[in-house]
Amino acid sequence: MAGSPPPNSTWYIICTCFLLCSTIQGTLGSRQQKDLLYDLFEKSSYNKLVRPVKNETDNITVSVELYLSQINNVNEKYQYLSMMVWLTQRWKDEYLVWNSSDYQGLDVIRVPASKVWLPDTILYNTRDESSNEPFMTVTTNVIVTENGSVDWSAPLTIKSHCSVDVYLYPFDKQVCRLKFGSWQHDTKYIDYFDDTADASNYNHNGEWDTLEIAHKKELETFSCCPDKTYASVTFRLEIKRRPLFYFLNLVVPCLVISAMSLVEFILPCNSGEKVSLGITVLLSLTVFMLVVAENMPASGSDIPILSRFYIITIMCVSISLLMTILVLNCHHRQTPLPRWMQVVFLQFLARPLCLHVHVKKIQRSNSKRVYEPITQTIYTDMDMGPQEDPIDITTREKRLNGTRNNMRSLSSMESASDPVCREMLRNQRFLVEHFAEKEKTDQLISDWQLVASVLDRLFLWIYLICIVIIDSVIFTQML
Known part of the structure; x- marks a missing residue:
């Protein structure tokens, strides 16, 4: 028959009807919410600038909850704490109340925060003038229930003042406080109470660990207006630095x-x-x-x-x-070594400092041209074993005896009449005196070098003991 529907037209009609019914039902649901929003905000002439109470003597109670998300920075130099938090405020709006049965069971709606009244909650101890803007101009939605309860949650990045105690830096713990409250309304109009403080969703920072987060309600009276009492909620955050870095x-x-x-x-x-x-x-x-x-x-x-x-x-x-x-x-001294230094450094201090200094006096003649008796010393280190002097004592004594004999021979030959012989004797005498003076100077230098070695070892032990004591005391205070 001409114009008859195709065999599968029945199924086509059924699917079309089902989709049409679903669209109508969705339109009805959206219409219910649209009617509710119209009744709440347009029909009743809702004004978000007016405090939502029917009796002006009633106050609004706001609960504040803080959920710590992440610590961005703790600046010790400028004394502030930057962090990311989830701030939740709850209060009751007496003009946002309806009967869910009149709207087919619709008991919860979500509307932009800019359409409802918001408490003028600010962070009292802020360190950034723009930190309070998110509290007033946040773009998130609020959840409104049929009994007028308004739930407003917002993720915020705040920067607050924090008195950082740097005495134990970098092994320190810090306590920072976040104080929230109304800027213009006292307890007669807006009251606060602490509800929840939680750090279970905290994303661990590489530098700081969270030890405790607590909350407390406070009532304050300021000198500007002593007849008014302002309520606030203070969150106490205790953190500890990771000192490994x-x-x-x-x-x-x-x-x-x-x-x-x-x-x-x-x-x-x-x-x-x-x-x-x-x-x-x-x-x-x-x-x-x-x-x-x-x-x-x-x-x-x-x-x-x-x-x-x-x-x-x-x-x-x-x-x-x-x-x-x-x-x-x-x-580097070359002056005669005082007797007291020889006794103190070479005899009494050398052995306790693990240094051995053997002292042996060498007697010399009383000739005016030969200098005073000198002290022959040998320096050895107990850690390295004895070290022989390049010229041992026996050789040095033979050299000195030979010098004395030469001096006697020269004295006996000074009366010779030959001018050439006398000139040769004077030259030889000059050389003998020169080497005698050099030997004395070398001995003086050797004595002072021994004193310097003992003094160096003494200072080493004194410095080492002082460093150990000082470092132990400081690390005991750190830990």
Whole structure:
């Protein structure tokens, strides 16, 4: 038959009817919400600038919840904390109440926050003038239930003041407070109470760990308006620094560099590098201290213990440099060695410091041309075993006896009448006196070098003991 539908037209008609019914049902659902929004905001002339209470003497109670998401930065120098949080506020709007049965069970709606009244909640201890803008102009939706309860949640990045105690830096714990409250309304109009503080969704920071987050309601009266009481909610956040990065990059280099100052006392005095090494160590510590000072606040109330560690270490290195200069001064002297220094350094201090100095006096004639008796010494190190003097005592005594005999022979031949012979005797006498003077000078230099060696070893032990005690005390305070 012409014009008859195709065999599968029945199924086509059924599918079309099903889709049409679904569209009508969805339109009805959207129409219910549209009617509700019209009744709440248009028909009732809802004004978001008016506090949503029917009785002006009633106040609005706002609950504040804070969920910590992430700590962005803790700035010790400028004393502020930057973090990402989820802030939730709940209150009751008496003009956003309806009966869900009139709208086919529609009991919850979501509307832009810009369409409803919002409390003027701000962060009191903000460090950024733009930090309070998200509280007033946030673009998220609010959840409104049929009993007028309004739930407003927003993810925020806030920057608050935080008094950072840097005494134990970098092994420190910090307590920061976030204070939320109304800026214009006292408790007669808006009251706050603390509800929840949670850090279970905290994304761990590489530098800081969260130890505790607590909340507390506070009532305050300000001097500007003593007859008004303002309510606020303070969240207390306790965090702890992870010190591994700072320990490896600040503490360990300081320990290694300060340990290098011990090499000053180990280097031989004639190497010429003792003072240069001390100055290099001192400059290196100064550079590291400047790095620490860049991150510290310019406060005169307290000094970080890490800065104290650097200051004390620099002072110790400076003292070690002065010790080295004193040792070098003794090492290069050529004046006669005082008797008390010989007794104190070569007899009493040498052996306790693991140094052996053997002293043997060599008697000389009382001739006016031969100088006073000198002290023959041999220096040995207990750690390395005895070291023989390049010219042993027997050889030196033979040389001195020969010098005495030559002096006697020259004295007996001075009366010779031959001018050539007398000239030769004078030249020979000059040479004998020259070598005798040189021998005396060498002996004086040797004695002072022995005193310098003993003094260097004494300073080494004093410096080592002081460094161990100071570092132990400082690390005990750090940990």
